[in-house]
Amino acid sequence: MRISKPFPALSFLSILALYFSSYTIRPTSSSASLQDQFINCLKRNTNFYFPLEKTFYAPAKNVSMFSQVLESTAQNLRFLSKSMPKPGFIFEPVHESHVQASILCSKKLGIHLRVRSGGHDYEGLSYVSRIETPFILIDMSKLREISVDIEDNSAWVQAGATNGELYYRIAEKSKIHGFPAGFCSSLGIGGHITGGAYGLLMRKFGLGADNVLDAKIIDANGKLLDRAGMGEDLFWAIRGGGGASFGIILAWKVNLVPLPKTVTVFTVTKTLEQDVGNKILSKWQVVASKLVEELFIRVLFNLAVNNGNKTVTTSYIGQFLGEKSTLMEVMKKGFPELGLTPEDCTKMSWIESILYNGGFPTGSPIEVLLQAKSPLGKRYFKGKSDFVKEPIPTLGLKGLFKRLLEEDAPFMIWTPYGGMMSKIPESEIPFPHRNGTIFMSYYSTRWTENDKRPTRHINWIRDLYSYMKPYVSAHPRQAYVNYRDLDLGKNTKNVKSNIKQAQVWGPKYFKDNFNRLVSVKSKVDPENFFRHEQSIPPML
Numbered sequence: 148m149r150i151s152k153p154f155p156a157l158s159f160l161s162i163l164a165l166y167f168s169s170y171t172i173r174p175t176s177s178s179a180s181l182q183d184q185f186i187n188c189l190k191r192n193t194n195f196y197f198p199l200e201k202t203f204y205a206p207a208k209n210v211s212m213f214s215q216v217l218e219s220t221a222q223n224l225r226f227l228s229k230s231m232p233k234p235g236f237i238f239e240p241v242h243e244s245h246v247q248a249s250i251l252c253s254k255k256l257g258i259h260l261r262v263r264s265g266g267h268d269y270e271g272l273s274y275v276s277r278i279e280t281p282f283i284l285i286d287m288s289k290l291r292e293i294s295v296d297i298e299d300n301s302a303w304v305q306a307g308a309t310n311g312e313l314y315y316r317i318a319e320k321s322k323i324h325g326f327p328a329g330f331c332s333s334l335g336i337g338g339h340i341t342g343g344a345y346g347l348l349m350r351k352f353g354l355g356a357d358n359v360l361d362a363k364i365i366d367a368n369g370k371l372l373d374r375a376g377m378g379e380d381l382f383w384a385i386r387g388g389g390g391a392s393f394g395i396i397l398a399w400k401v402n403l404v405p406l407p408k409t410v411t412v413f414t415v416t417k418t419l420e421q422d423v424g425n426k427i428l429s430k431w432q433v434v435a436s437k438l439v440e441e442l443f444i445r446v447l448f449n450l451a452v453n454n455g456n457k458t459v460t461t462s463y464i465g466q467f468l469g470e471k472s473t474l475m476e477v478m479k480k481g482f483p484e485l486g487l488t489p490e491d492c493t494k495m496s497w498i499e500s501i502l503y504n505g506g507f508p509t510g511s512p513i514e515v516l517l518q519a520k521s522p523l524g525k526r527y528f529k530g531k532s533d534f535v536k537e538p539i540p541t542l543g544l545k546g547l548f549k550r551l552l553e554e555d556a557p558f559m560i561w562t563p564y565g566g567m568m569s570k571i572p573e574s575e576i577p578f579p580h581r582n583g584t585i586f587m588s589y590y591s592t593r594w595t596e597n598d599k600r601p602t603r604h605i606n607w608i609r610d611l612y613s614y615m616k617p618y619v620s621a622h623p624r625q626a627y628v629n630y631r632d633l634d635l636g637k638n639t640k641n642v643k644s645n646i647k648q649a650q651v652w653g654p655k656y657f658k659d660n661f662n663r664l665v666s667v668k669s670k671v672d673p674e675n676f677f678r679h680e681q682s683i684p685p686m687l
C-alpha cells in the first residue's frame with residue numbers, strides 16, 4: 148500500500164527548505180486553485196503516496212461525494228444545514244506524515260484548518276468554522292489502527308478509531324481488560340479523550356484522559372512529538388484541555404484496566420407518579436457518589452406517556468463490577484429505596500455491557516461496535532452540562548420536572564461521581580471536576596428537520612439552565628468541555644479581546660487549570676494556529 152516517492156540526492160528536510168525558500172503563495176479565495184496548491188504542497192512534504200480520488204473531496208469535483216464525506220460522521224444535524232459555512236475541501240490523510248504536511252501547507256498557504264476524528268462535537272466545531280472562512284477539513288477517519296498489548300496492559304489507538312472499536316479490540320484479546328471511556332460507541336478517540344472521556348468505569352478507574360500513558364501529536368510547527376518529545380506541560384494540556392487547541396493528536400497510548408470476567412447490570416424505571424415525593428431520586432442524590440466504587444448507577448430522564456398523561460420517567464441504570472449476590476447486599480444497605488430485585492439483574496461480560504449501555508438492541512452481536520455508527524442516530528440537538536455539589540431539594544426538583552414536561556423531547560442524564568473521581572487531584576489533568584462533585588447533570592433537547600420553530604427548543608434549554616442556577620456549582624458554574632456550549636462564551640476574529648472573554652468561559656470548563664492551559668498555549672502555539680470558537684487563546 149505504501150508507495151514511497153524516491154528522493155535520490157536530497158533529504159526530505161532539505162527539499163522542504165528549498166521549497167519554502169523559493170515560493171511564496173498568497174492565499175486565494177478560489178477553493179479549486181487553493182486545493183491544487185495544497186495538493187502540490189503536500190506532495191513536496193511527504194514521502195507517502197495519497198490516491199487523490201480516495202483522499203480529496205471538493206464540491207467542485209463531485210458535490211454529492213463531498214456532502215457524503217462531510218456528513219459521514221457529523222452527529223449534530225444543525226451544523227450541516229445549508230446556511231452553515233462548508234469547508235473548501237476535505238482531506239483524509241492515509242499516513243501520519245500527511246497530517247504533518249497538512250499543517251505545514253495550511254500554514255504556508257494561510258488557510259484555516261479544522262480537524263475531525265469522530266465528528267461528535269456538540270457545536271460542530273470539527274467541521275464548521277463560523278469565525279473564519281475559507282477553511283479546510285482534515286478528517287482523521289482513515290487513521291484508525293489499534294494495537295493492543297495485553298502483556299503490557301496498554302494499547303496504541305489512532306485518532307480516527309472509535310471507542311467502540313477500541314473496546315472490541317481489547318475484548319478480542321482479553322475478557323478481563325477494559326478501558327474507561329464513553330458510552331456511545333461511535334465517539335472518535337481523537338476528540339473524545341482531549342476533553343476527558345467519562346463512562347461506566349469512571350468511579351473505579353477515573354476518565355479516559357486519566358488513563359493515557361503516551362501520545363503522538365503534530366504541533367503547530369509540524370513537528371511529530373511523543374510524550375518525551377513534547378514535555379510534561381503539553382502532555383498535561385492535551386489530556387482534558389479540549390480539542391484542537393494544542394495540535395493534532397495522531398494516537399493515544401492508553402492504560403488497560405483490570406475487570407472481572409463478568410459484571411452485573413440492571414435498569415429500573417420509575418414514573419413520576421411511582422416515585423412519590425421524589426423519595427428514590429432524592430436518596431440517589433445522597434448515595435450515588437458514596438456507594439462502593441465498583442457500583443455505578445446513573446439516571447436517565449425521559450418524557451413518556453402514561454395512559455394518555457404525560458410523565459417523566461427516571462431510569463436507574465446500574466453496572467456492578469462483581470456478582471449479583473454482592474450487589475444485592477450493597478443495594479440493601481445503601482439504596483433500598485430503589486427496590487432492586489435479583490430478577491432485575493443480568494450477568495454479562497464487560498464487552499456485552501458496552502452494548503447494553505450503548506443503546507444497542509438486546510442480542511446484537513458485538514461486531515456492531517465496529518460499525519462506527521451510533522444506534523442513537525443523528526439529530527438536531529442542543530446540550531448543556533452542570534456539576535452538582537449538594538442534593539437538589541424537592542422544591543427544586545418540582546420546577547425541573549415541570550420544565551421537562553413542557554418540552555417535546557427533553558433528555559437528561561445524571562452521572563454519579565465519587566470513588567476514583569474524588570481521589571484524583573484537581574490539577575492532575577486539566578479536567579477539574581473532582582472531589583466535592585456528587586453528580587454531573589447533562590441536559591439536552593432534540594427536534595426534527597420539519598420543526599417550524601427550532602429556536603423554541605434552544606430557548607427552552609437556556610431557560611432550564613438559568614432555572615437550575617441555584618442548585619448547581621457556582622463561582623464558577625462548572626461545565627464539561629466535551630459538551631461544548633458556545634452559550635458560555637466564544638472567541639471572535641478580534642484575537643486581542645479573546646483572552647478577556649475566555650477568562651469568563653475558560654474557568655467554567657477548567658477552573659484554575661485554565662491559567663496553566665493559557666500558559667502552555669502561549670508557549671507551544673503563540674501564533675494561535677490551532678483555533679476555533681472556543682480554543683484556548685494564547686497570551687498576546
Ligand SMILES: Cc1cc2nc3c(=O)[nH]c(=O)nc-3n(C[C@H](O)[C@H](O)[C@H](O)COP(=O)(O)OP(=O)(O)OC[C@H]3O[C@@H](n4cnc5c(N)ncnc54)[C@H](O)[C@@H]3O)c2cc1C
Pocket residue numbers: 222261262263264265266267268269272273287306328329330331333334335336337338339340341342343344345346389390391392394395396397521523629630679
Ligand atoms: C451521542 C453522543 C454521546 C456522547 N457520549 C459521551 C460519553 O459517554 N462520555 C463522554 O465523555 N463524552 C460523550 N460525548 C461527548 C464527546 O466526548 C465529545 O463530543 C468529543 O469531543 C467527541 O470526539 P470526536 O472525535 O467524536 O468529535 P470531533 O467532532 O471529531 O472532535 C471534537 C473536538 O476535538 C477536536 N479534534 C478532533 N480530532 C482531533 C485530533 N485528532 N486532535 C486534536 N483535536 C481533535 C475537534 O476539532 C473538535 O474541536 C458524547 C457526544 C455525543 C454526540
Ligand SMILES: *[C@@H]1O[C@H](CO)[C@@H](O)[C@H](O)[C@H]1NC(C)=O
Pocket residue numbers: 209210211212215
Ligand atoms: C459522484 O459521487 C457519487 C457518490 O456519492 C458517485 O455515485 C458518482 O458516480 C460520482 N460522480 C462522478 C461524476 O464521479
Ligand SMILES: *[C@@H]1O[C@H](CO)[C@@H](O)[C@H](O)[C@H]1NC(C)=O
Pocket residue numbers: 453454455456
Ligand atoms: C391522568 O390525569 C388525570 C388528570 O390529572 C387524572 O385524573 C387521571 O387519573 C390520570 N391518569 C392516570 C392513568 O394517571
Ligand SMILES: *[C@@H]1O[C@H](CO)[C@@H](O)[C@H](O)[C@H]1NC(C)=O
Pocket residue numbers: 569570582583
Ligand atoms: C474530599 O473532600 C472532603 C471534604 O470536602 C474531605 O473530607 C475528603 O477527605 C476529600 N477526599 C479526598 C480523597 O481528598
